[in-house]
Structure formats: C-alpha cells, structure tokens
Amino acid sequence: xxxxALLAVSQTALELGLICSLxxxxxxxxxxxxxxxxxxxxxxxxxxxxxxxxxxxxxHPLLSIPAAMLAGMASGFVTAILQTKMGIDSLLAGIIxxxxxxxxxxxxxxxxxxxxxxxxxxxxxxxxxLLAGTPLAGQQNTVxxxxxxxxxxxxxxxxxxxxxxxxxxxxxNNPDMVRSSSINPAFTTIVGLCVANAFTGLSGCLMAQSQKxxxxxxxxxxxxxxxxxxxxxxxxLGRGGIFTRAAGMVLGAFIxxxxxxxxxxxxxxxxxxxxxxxxxxxxAIAAPYLKQQWPTIRRRLSYRQTxxxxxxx
Amino acid sequence: xxxxxxISKTFNPGTVNEKRAISDLSLHxxxxxxxxxxxxxxxxKSTLFNxxxxxxxxxxxxxxxxxQDITFMPAFRRAKRIGRLFQDPMRGSAPGMTIEENLALxxxxxxWLSHVTAGEKKRFRDRLALLDMGLEDRxxxxxxxxxxxxxxxxxxxxxxxxxxxxxxxxEHTAALDPGTAEKVLKLxxxxxxxxxxxxxxxxxxxxxALELGNRTLMMDxxxxxxxxxxxxxxxxxxxxxxxxxRAGAGKDLDNDRILLS
Numbered sequence: 001x002x003x004x005a006l007l008a009v010s011q012t013a014l015e016l017g018l019i020c021s022l023x024x025x026x027x028x029x030x031x032x033x034x035x036x037x038x039x040x041x042x043x044x045x046x047x048x049x050x051x052x053x054x055x056x057x058x059x060h061p062l063l064s065i066p067a068a069m070l071a072g073m074a075s076g077f078v079t080a081i082l083q084t085k086m087g088i089d090s091l092l093a094g095i096i097x098x099x100x101x102x103x104x105x106x107x108x109x110x111x112x113x114x115x116x117x118x119x120x121x122x123x124x125x126x127x128x129x130l131l132a133g134t135p136l137a138g139q140q141n142t143v144x145x146x147x148x149x150x151x152x153x154x155x156x157x158x159x160x161x162x163x164x165x166x167x168x169x170x171x172x173n174n175p176d177m178v179r180s181s182s183i184n185p186a187f188t189t190i191v192g193l194c195v196a197n198a199f200t201g202l203s204g205c206l207m208a209q210s211q212k213x214x215x216x217x218x219x220x221x222x223x224x225x226x227x228x229x230x231x232x233x234x235x236x237l238g239r240g241g242i243f244t245r246a247a248g249m250v251l252g253a254f255i256x257x258x259x260x261x262x263x264x265x266x267x268x269x270x271x272x273x274x275x276x277x278x279x280x281x282x283x284a285i286a287a288p289y290l291k292q293q294w295p296t297i298r299r300r301l302s303y304r305q306t307x308x309x310x311x312x313x
Numbered sequence: 314x315x316x317x318x319x320i321s322k323t324f325n326p327g328t329v330n331e332k333r334a335i336s337d338l339s340l341h342x343x344x345x346x347x348x349x350x351x352x353x354x355x356x357x358k359s360t361l362f363n364x365x366x367x368x369x370x371x372x373x374x375x376x377x378x379x380x381q382d383i384t385f386m387p388a389f390r391r392a393k394r395i396g397r398l399f400q401d402p403m404r405g406s407a408p409g410m411t412i413e414e415n416l417a418l419x420x421x422x423x424x425w426l427s428h429v430t431a432g433e434k435k436r437f438r439d440r441l442a443l444l445d446m447g448l449e450d451r452x453x454x455x456x457x458x459x460x461x462x463x464x465x466x467x468x469x470x471x472x473x474x475x476x477x478x479x480x481x482x483x484e485h486t487a488a489l490d491p492g493t494a495e496k497v498l499k500l501x502x503x504x505x506x507x508x509x510x511x512x513x514x515x516x517x518x519x520x521x522a523l524e525l526g527n528r529t530l531m532m533d534x535x536x537x538x539x540x541x542x543x544x545x546x547x548x549x550x551x552x553x554x555x556x557x558x559r560a561g562a563g564k565d566l567d568n569d570r571i572l573l574s
Contacts, residue, residue: 161428161429162425162426162427162428163417163418163421163423163424163425163426163427163428164425164426166410166414166417166418167418169407169409169410169414170407170410170415170418173407173408173409173410174404174406174407174408176404176405177404177405177406177407177415177418178389178418179388179389179392180392180396180397180405180472181392181418181419181421181471182389182390182392182393182421183389183418183421184387184389185389
C-alpha cells in the first residue's frame, strides 16, 4: 500500500473511529462501569441517527444534537426502568427495547426506512463554511468528531469522579456496598443508562449527518463493533484513572476502524465487518478464561500421553 | 432504641422448601447496648439481621428504630442509620475502586455532583491511620489489592464513617486469621465505645460472647431462647451457658463451628 493510500485509510478510520468512539464511551459507562451489557445500543444508535436527521432536515442542524441526545436518554430510561423496576433481566430489557425501537425509528422517519440529507444543511456543512480559509479547511468531519469525542471524554472524567459517578461505578462493582452507603442502586442504574444512551444517540446523529443519510440499518451490529473497540482499548489502556481509560476507548475505536479499513483495502469485502467484530469480541472475552484454563488443559494432555505410553508397555 | 415486636418470616411459603426462619420474635435494645448473639445452625441469626436491615420485608410484626417505624422502609434508606459487617470481608467494599473512592462513597458528604475535597482526603487519611495498617499511604490503590483483614478493617471504618445508630456485626472476624481477627475486634470495640453505638454481634466463639458487651442472646429455631444480662451474666462460664441453652431450647447447642474454649 502506498503512503497516500495509507493516509486516506487513516483519515477514514480516524473520522469513523471518532464518531463511533462516542458509542464506545457509552458502553464504557454501561458495560465497564455499571456492568450492564446494554443490547439496546443498536436501536438507540439508529434512533439518534433518525431523530438527528429529521431535525437537521427540517432546517435546524444545531438542534439535532440535543434532540438526538434526549431521544437516546429516553431510550436508556426505558431500558433502565424495565430492569430496575419491573424485574426484567438486563440483557432481555435491552433486547425488548431494541426490538421496539425498530418501529419507533421508522415512525420517526415518517414511515420511510431512510432519510436523505444530500442537499440539506448539516452540522458538517455548517462547519465546512466555518472552517473555510483556515488550515483545517475540508477537515470538518474529523474536526467535529474529534471535538465531540474530546468533550465526551472530558465529561466522563469529571462525571465519574463526582459522588454520583462514584456511586455508578460502585453499582457495577458491588451493589451491596452502594446500598449500605444509603444509595439506591436502581437510581444509579437509571442515571447511568440515561447518560450512556445519550452518547449513543449523539454517535448515531453524527454518523447519519456525516454520511448524509439516516437509514434503519445504520445501527445494526453497533453493539458488537463498539464492544470490540472497547476491549481493544481496555487491553491497551485498561489501567489508571478514568481519563486514561476513557482515552483508551477512543484509541480502541480508532484502531478497530483502522484495521478494518486496511482489510477493506486488501480486498476484504465490506460485508465482513460484522464477522470481524464478532470474532474480536468473542476472542477478547474468551482469552482470559482460556488462559486460566490452559494449565488444566495442558496437564490433561500430558496425562493422556503418559497413560497411552504406559498402555504400550 | 431498637424495638422489634412479633416479627415472623417464612421463606418459600407453600412449597416443599418452606422454611420458617423467624417466628414471632420480639426484642428490645436499650441505647448503648452491646449484645452478643450465639445460636445453633439455622437458628435465624443472620435472618434477624437481614430483617432489621431490610433485605426482605417481614410477614408480620413491626420494627421501630429510635422512635421511627422502619418496618417497610427500603434497605438503602435504613442504611443511613444501620451499619453492617458480614463474615465475608469482600462484601463491604468495591474492589475495582480505590481506597479513597470507597471512603468517599461511604462518607457520602456533599451533593451528587460534588468532588472529594482536600479536607475530606485529610480526614480519610487520619481515620485510616487509626487502623495502623499503613493504608493511609495507599489511598490511590484499588481495594481489590488489600488482604481480607485489611478489607474488613476498611469496611468497619466505612460503615462507621458517619456513626450509625445501630451496628450489626455478623461474625465479622470469623474469616480472618487469629491475629488480624484480634486487631479488627479491638478496633470494633474502640469505635463502638468512642461513638457509643448500639451494637449486635453474632459470634460462634462462646468465650467472646460472654466477654464482650453487656448482654448475650441465644437463638434457636427462629426465636430467642435465652436472654441474659446484668447480674445473671457476670461470672457465667461457657459450661453454664450451654446448660442454660439446653434448658431454654430443650436440646443441645448444635453448631458445627462453635468454639467452646
């Protein structure tokens, strides 16, 4: 691959990685902190895309950001209520909301499976005008995504060190201890999932506007892709304070997209993205377990060999 | 101070696993009481603690703490007034968070969006130094790196950070090695007497049950079969206690972990 092609690949990976890093940061909050695997992520991502696109198409690109975040928050609220107040298992709660969101997302897009933003103003076209003539001209997608990722990392660093943030982290770590600190774990779960899904919604909103269209399948497989990025990030920068770990999430998102983009260049078909992310997630989660089991497996094999040898004699 | 009247709890009612864990139990504690509790396996000691802490709601009866009816109060609200330590030293703290963060949560001062202040950090340091375990120099380390004894001492500190009205100790030194257990027990006595906290402690050490505190309860079959304090308790030996248990419960004390010496 020649240098200019590599640059182009990094450029795409950076832009997509930064936009998706918001979803990774959302899972950092729900999966790593609250210990809830939020399977409504796919639907919530699409919801953010749909709501953002509708608001932007109606002529208010700036409003699309709070609108998508609020929509995500509402979706997170429903997931959280189902699991904390209605006794539904957290995985099932996510699946239920995800299924329901499919209809809602079509409803948001006025019954159509997609919305085209081709000739509409988006936050990216607005930024393009703003950046014209500066050294960053033409880089509006990367700039906006970078600003969003940086603000989110900053927010999480501050938020997760407040008393509420500590309580949210403890909820995933030891809910008994949260209760004995006179804090209701149901409350911390609700707040945590609302905040996390606001970022998932924002992520979808930015994705739709950068691609100039929202469509019903934009979020499909997002939870696995984000988990893969999260696990890569946690492997590289898993220790240390919240800031380091959150920055690791962004790095993980970029690396995942970069590897994927390189693979595309090497003629891997685009439909392989989801298989690749599935394999990464499965391997990354299984690795610690297999590592722990390895001595037993090895002993069994050598035991069998010795037994076989004894049988020969 | 604590007034438990006629509480009952049956688990799995109407099934083959039906178990009447507490039956018509009443207990009154005076402010400043330090009560030790011993009993046979499945006597309902831990169930009594769980009922007081609100892990489940009782089927009948009422629980009043300091004049406030807490019968239907959710567990996390009761935790403001009731501190509790378990036998398992891992249950009281969050392993993935630092000592400082654990203490900050337990201290619970300031609003939801407030950060730990320098003054608070100093206070945590001073309190940790009292443990004499060197933890004050490890405030930024995750709690998961501490030993069982260190974690139990930290939990004790956390649950008395804001002195509770009532402290429930459920064999909190049983899982520790003898030396550490001694240390944690001494800390418990110091903290309890410093803040004059009303305390109930389950133990399987008969000597400890008689030495510590001012009152001893023996439980069997979901009820209190023996309640001794004052004159009657002074000079009582383990043998006397076992005799009294047989008289009260109509059978020998049956606990596979009991320490008679």
